[in-house]
Amino acid sequence: ISLTVDRRVWRRYEPSSEIKVTVRNQQQKPLSGAKLRLLGPGWIDREIDLPTLPAEEEYTEQVSFDTTLRPDDYVLQGQVRVEGDYPMSREESLLLKLVPRRVPGRMPVLMWGIGSPDEFEKELPRLQELGFNHCLGFSPSPSKVWEAGKPVPTEGPVTINSVKDMLDSALANDFDIAASLYAGHFLKDRKDLSRVDRNGQPYQRHDCNAALPGLQEFSENYGRSVGEMYGDHPAFVAALINSEVRDSTHVSFSRYDQEQYRKFAGEEIPAEVTDKIGPRWNTIPDFPKDRVLPDDDRLLKFYRWFWTVGDGWNPLHTAFHRGLKADGRDRIWTFYDPAIR
Incomplete structure (x- = not known):
């Protein structure tokens, strides 16, 4: 007999996952007359007459944990017994924990660090001591x-289960976990996605051209993947999106980038544009003496476009955010370094 469940810690009144109870006949002959008893003091006491199980066959039962109980530790016991001339029994138990609902509005005090389930378990007492x-x-x-x-x-079963165990531990200790979603740094390692200068050559300081077609879809898929794996766990509450990935951004002059700006502005990228910070004011002919530019200034129009849309990182981060929060996961919040730190 085995008792398996995705999680072992729940918040009170949260819908629980199904607990899978499996009875397997490991004999080389059919098993008849067996009874399965499920006992969880205070929430379940059920006895089931099992059908005849052929050799090496299984019987499965699903059990829901009652999360309306008071916060406490609960044990589900499963027992299979066979009466008769050769009585036998097998038992298995599963420890489940129910924690109180939290008063809403807690201010996040986030340690920018830790980074793995092993380190979390090691450092949790010190993190809580520090506040x-x-x-x-x-x-x-x-x-x-x-x-x-x-x-x-994104990972194999061993890593996924390790993260889920960490989330259970966090929930049991009234702690919250944020993920580091660094797909932008993964893209930066791909030389085929380089930004290029006016001559079509990659810049010496390589950076991913985050505006290229297909990258937003990839980013949303990545965010959705993480959300589908862990988004139903209440201890997973936030994600850091591509920490400081934008430091090496640069104006890209690929054919695609120029076409995108042409669609936006109805004109070419201004000839004065050579880098992301723009030319110095005293090199621009007829620059206003009060240094206040009109709203329709060509350079101002370009750099507004570049820093909001053109370099690609804002739409890419929005795609991460959109995928992560898909399918009703609106409670997860996201941030980007160094805009919030």
């Missing part, structure tokens, strides 16, 4: 999502 109630707990790899071209699990 932290959030930390960065895990960083899913985007490579499988890139290869698949659609939302997929």
Whole structure:
């Protein structure tokens, strides 16, 4: 007999996952007359007459944990017994924890660090002693999502279960976990996505051209993948999106970038544009003496476009955010360093 469940800690009144109870006949002959008893003091006491199980076959029962109970530890016991000339029994138990609902509006005090389930377990007492109630707990790899071209699990079962165990531990200790979603840094390592100068050559300081077609879809798929794996766990509350990935951004003059600006402005990128910060005011002919530019100034128009849309990072981050919060996961909040720190 085995008792399995995705999580072992719930917040009171939260819908619980189904607990899977499996009875397997490991004999080389059919098993008849067996009874399955499920006992959870205060919430379940049920006995089930099992059908005849052929050799190596299984019987499965689903049980829901009653999360309306008072916050406490609860044990589900499963027992299989066979009466007769050769009586036998097998038992298994599962420890479940129910924690109180939280008063809304707690201010996040986030440790920018930790980064893994092992480190979280090691540092949790010290984090709480120092007054932290959030930390960065895990960083899913985007490579499988890139290869698949659609939302997929980013890691294998061992890593996913390790993260889920950490989230359970966090919930049991009234702590919250934020993910580090660094797919932008993954893209920056791809030389085929380089920004290029006016001569079509990659810049010496490489950076991903985040505006290129397909990257927003990849980003949304990555965010959705993480949300589908962990988004139903109440201890997963936030995500850091691409920390400081924009530092090496630059104006890109690829054919695609020039076409996008032409669609936006109805004109070419101004000839004076050579980098992301713009020319110095005293090099621009007829620059206003009061240094106040009109709203329709060509350079002002370009740089407004570049820093809001043109370099691609804002739309890319929005796509991460949109995918992560899809399917009703609106409670998860996101931030970007160094805009919020």
